[in-house]
Amino acid sequence: MTRVAICAPATPITRDVADAVGALVTAHFPEIRLVFHEQCFASDGHFAGPDAARLTALLECANDSSFDAVWFARGGYGSNRIARAAIERMNDAARRKGYLGFSDCGFILGGLYRERIGRPAHGPMPVNVLSEEGPAAVLRSLSWLAGSEDWLEPGLDGRPTVAFNLMTLSALTGTSLMPDLTGHVVIVEEVAEHLYAIDRLFFHVVAHLRGVAGLRLGTVTAVPENDRPFGSEAEDIARYWCDRAGIPYLGRARVGHDPSNTIVPFGLAAGGARA
């Protein structure tokens, strides 16, 4: 039995998300027991409850030795507001767990990885179950939570790797949550940003990636239409800024806000959430 606690450090999910993920577990992973923290369904303005409630829920999930992993319910925005406080109060049980999510939850994954707490991994979240082909993505996360490496990002190699939403990585730089990425392959993805904004994000991020092994580009989806075409595509932009910064561009990755999203354990992949 693998016990997985689910909380929402950023924005809330609805009960139908929990029901749909629960049905997937029942059908495909009877060895997993999911526990949705009630905070997942709380609401306070933009967030899944006030900072204090989200922090408490995250710590209850992380610090409880009966859970093998913490799965973040959804991104959106807000995990950065509580990530540092959570990390400072994590106990020994928290250090033995897997942590799975992506998008805004990259703030927590980054901070955990910086402090070498547990096994942070980038991968699909419960909220993804509601999208078309989302259940297949969620099943990949469940397989990792159950201890499998079947759905790791197919291009992972012998070099330590991380994956981030590009905007999240940009906002991490210089903060107390930013990990040392020297020697790492860095995968970035983006959603719902104009290409000019993606160009600006690359300009910024490459200045903070000196010494990395290289950069791979995940999916860039839901780019809004601008009043005029940018003039180059997302991969051209990634190549351009890698070239300017002297960072090896290593090609595409199956990571992003789309159903092809796979699992990227931070560092060197070694076993699933329970490794």
Next chain:
Amino acid sequence: MTRVAICAPATPITRDVADAVGALVTAHFPEIRLVFHEQCFASDGHFAGPDAARLTALLECANDSSFDAVWFARGGYGSNRIARAAIERMNDAARRKGYLGFSDCGFILGGLYRERIGRPAHGPMPVNVLSEEGPAAVLRSLSWLAGSEDWLEPGLDGRPTVAFNLMTLSALTGTSLMPDLTGHVVIVEEVAEHLYAIDRLFFHVVAHLRGVAGLRLGTVTAVPENDRPFGSEAEDIARYWCDRAGIPYLGRARVGHDPSNTIVPFGLAAGGARA
């Protein structure tokens, strides 16, 4: 006679902008001679011509000793792509000029200030003339270009000050364009960003503002409607992050993407563009 060269390091303007600004000069500042570089009207995808053309135009304006100041025609996005290369090729004439603009052109202003080149200042641009009440804003810039200090931001005090678009400042951090802001009053403004994105920008920026004298908030305009209210307003967000970072919050400023925008000379205000 004050001779002002205008170029467009980011996105282009149309001829009617040049005509309208020219009419203001004729009517109110006959002692100013404006020279719109032809590159202002060029177009290449998102930009006012390719990087090489924008770089060349900026250098032709900056390095020509017959010009007293360079005025940036418009922001948008793109000055970051050429700012470092421009700064590295600037000559002695460039070091004696004023440079005026804001928004995306903050990348150049930041880089100039970092290298102590000329007199960079944050203020209205030619493109603003087309908006309602825009001519009044453009007249403030013309007065500064003519050597006046009548339209400096009214809260400037004995401490060195800079002003930036918040997104631009976030993207500057850690790059070779970022100036040392120790001891400075930092004014930030934002336009057309969701409040959650503004919260994220403050989270990021305050980590890079250790040692500043304080922060002031310009206008935050054209905030898009979100699917739910954020739960606090822009000034609450600024206060919150200043408080978390131990940065004195010093109140509002007349700076931003609206017609009340005034002039903020970087550093200590001392004379106009020709000081």
